[in-house]
Amino acid sequence: MTKDFELPSSMRAVIVDPPGGPDALQVVMRPVPKPAAGEVLIKVASAGINGADLSQREGKYNIPPGTPDILGLEVAGEIVALGDGVTGWNIGDPVCALLIGGGYADYCAAPAVQCLPVPKGLTIEQAGALPEVAMTVWSNVFEIGGLKAGERLLVHGGSSGIGTMAIQLARHLGARVIATAGSADKAKACVALGAERAINYKTEDFVEAARQWSGGAGVDVILDMVGGDYIQRGLECLAPGGRLVMLALKQGRKVEIDAGLIQGLNLSLTGSRLRPRPVAEKGRLVAAVRKAVWPLIERGDVRPVIDSTFPLDQVADGHRRMESGAHIGKVLLIS
Ligand SMILES: NC(=O)c1ccc[n+]([C@@H]2O[C@H](COP(=O)([O-])OP(=O)(O)OC[C@H]3O[C@@H](n4cnc5c(N)ncnc54)[C@H](OP(=O)(O)O)[C@@H]3O)[C@@H](O)[C@H]2O)c1
Numbered sequence: 001m002t003k004d005f006e007l008p009s010s011m012r013a014v015i016v017d018p019p020g021g022p023d024a025l026q027v028v029m030r031p032v033p034k035p036a037a038g039e040v041l042i043k044v045a046s047a048g049i050n051g052a053d054l055s056q057r058e059g060k061y062n063i064p065p066g067t068p069d070i071l072g073l074e075v076a077g078e079i080v081a082l083g084d085g086v087t088g089w090n091i092g093d094p095v096c097a098l099l100i101g102g103g104y105a106d107y108c109a110a111p112a113v114q115c116l117p118v119p120k121g122l123t124i125e126q127a128g129a130l131p132e133v134a135m136t137v138w139s140n141v142f143e144i145g146g147l148k149a150g151e152r153l154l155v156h157g158g159s160s161g162i163g164t165m166a167i168q169l170a171r172h173l174g175a176r177v178i179a180t181a182g183s184a185d186k187a188k189a190c191v192a193l194g195a196e197r198a199i200n201y202k203t204e205d206f207v208e209a210a211r212q213w214s215g216g217a218g219v220d221v222i223l224d225m226v227g228g229d230y231i232q233r234g235l236e237c238l239a240p241g242g243r244l245v246m247l248a249l250k251q252g253r254k255v256e257i258d259a260g261l262i263q264g265l266n267l268s269l270t271g272s273r274l275r276p277r278p279v280a281e282k283g284r285l286v287a288a289v290r291k292a293v294w295p296l297i298e299r300g301d302v303r304p305v306i307d308s309t310f311p312l313d314q315v316a317d318g319h320r321r322m323e324s325g326a327h328i329g330k331v332l333l334i335s
Contacts, residue, residue, distance in 0.1 A: 007080060007081065008032060010029045011032045011105055011107050012027050012028075012106050012313070012335075013028055013029070013102075013104065014026065014070060015071070016056065016069075018059075019057060019058055019060075020058065022057070022317075022323070024057055024058075025057060025319060032107045033107060034109070037085050038084075038085055038086060038111055038279075040079045040081065040086055040095070040097075040109070040110055040112050040115060041083075041107055041108075042075055042077040042107065042108055042109075042110055043335075044075045044076075044077040044105060044107060045076050045334070045335060046077070046125040046127070046333065047072045047103040047128055047332065047333045048072075048075075048103070048128050048131070048132055048332055049322050049330070049331045049332065049333065050073050050132055051160075051322070052275065053073065054322055054323060057071070067101040068100075070101060070103075070108075071102075072099060072102055072108070072333075073099050073100070073132050074096065074097065074099060075096065075108055075110070075131075076097075076126075076127035076128035077095070077128075077335075078092060078093070079092065079095055079115075082112075087112075095115040095116060095117060096115070098132065098135055099131075104315060104333060106335050113286060114131075114283060114286055115286070116289070117294075119298045122303075125309070125332065126306060127304075129305075132274070133165035133330070134165060136165075137162060137165045137166045137223075138285065138288060138292065138293055139285055140223060140247060140271075140272055141166055141169070142173075143288075144243075144245055144271075145221040145243045146243060147173075147175050147221045149173060150174060150176075151220035152175065152177075152214055152217075152218075152239070153166070153175050153176070153177050153220065154177075154180075154221070154222040154223070155177060155179040155190075156179075156201075156222070156226050157180065157181070158180060158181045158186070158187075158190035159181045159182075159189050159329070160329075161329055162225065162247065163179060163223075164189075164193055164329045165304075167179055167193045168194055168301070168302040171193075172194070172296050178196060178197045178198070178199065178209070179198045180199045180201040181200060181201070182201060182202055182325070184200060185328075197209070206237070211237055214237075214239070218240075219239060220238070220242050223247065224246050224247065225246075226249075226250060227246060227249030227253060227255070228251025231255050231269070232255065232256065232257045232258065235257060235267060241265070242268070245270055246269075246270070246271030247271065247272075257269075304329070304330060305329030305330065307327035307328050308321055308327065308331050309331075309332045309333070312333050312335050318332075
């Protein structure tokens with residue numbers, strides 16, 4: 001079902017041409033997409049900026065096949081058309097959605113199974129800050145990392161979009177959290193979100209701090225978005241049976257580790273990428289997040305942390321804000 005007669009034929013969209021700094025982002029006119037079978041068309045209210053968008057803009061990102069050239073991994077907005085075979089959603093529904101790309105635009109098509117309702121209590125714009133962080137954290141900390149109530153979690157980059165969600169979710173699901181951050185203000189923000197202890201990694205050694213905080217026991221799960229020597233150092237502060245989950249490897253992917261720690265303490269070294277997963281797997285994850293995470297957001301226990309918003313036409317400034325590293329939480333584009 002569509003409401004084509006109400007839709008414009010063209011829209012604004014953001015592409016990269018050629019790869020480079022923020023000025024490589026071009027706002028161009030494109031046809032409004034038609035939702036394929038199983039997809040909905042969303043009139044975008046807000047789109048999250050993610051670290052991956054910055055790498056993609058620089059031409060340094062391993063883009064999965066089938067990704068559109070329009071940037072953007074998540075949006076919130078209103079459903080304005082339904083592709084064939086879509087059930088469970090109606091035209092007019094406010095939703096947020098996880099995308100493989102295409103979110104920096106006035107309209108985008110999304111697999112219906114990758115949509116979630118805008119949680120009660122949030123504006124449609126705020127909901128654009130949720131899909132990527134909620135899905136990534138649920139998948140990596142709870143499913144892959146297996147974090148349980150009563151266990152200890154070390155979150156690197158605690159003030160990032162991902163970190164702010166990881167701290168809150170872990171805390172509200174009964175885990176104890178320690179986080180790293182690159183300034184005193186960011187460390188303070190981590191504590192305000194529920195971390196028992198925040199380490200300024202520029203002035204303190206996180207291995208020593210995590211050992212002390214845990215009374216020498218070590219932490220059970222580490223969410224790592226740094227890589228390089230953080231992997232060996234992470235192994236050094238895990239408790240027996242601990243799990244280190246890698247999200248990003250900015251400081252290096254070829255590393256030397258003491259495998260004896262893994263063998264001797266039954267540790268797991270693992271990680272994942274969300275973006276290349278098939279639609280069916282993303283749909284499964286979205287359903288799991290709707291069941292486990294959405295009630296916490298609707299109760300007000302967990303909230304999206306939004307640093308700043310930029311109009312779509314000022315997308316380059318949004319990227320500059322992310323690149324400055326001064327942000328705490330998410331940076332959003334508003335259509
Ligand atoms: N694997 C996946 O599927 C997946 C999905 C989503 C995101 N990610 C990755 O997760 C990361 C966070 O994403 P985001 O969008 O929330 O980005 P973001 O807000 O830009 O976060 C990047 C974070 O990395 C932290 N960081 C950099 N160097 C550090 C160091 N030496 N020690 C501790 N922390 C350090 C920064 O902390 P300071 O600012 O305090 O220095 C910042 O909080 C990104 O690297 C992104 O690529 C991966």
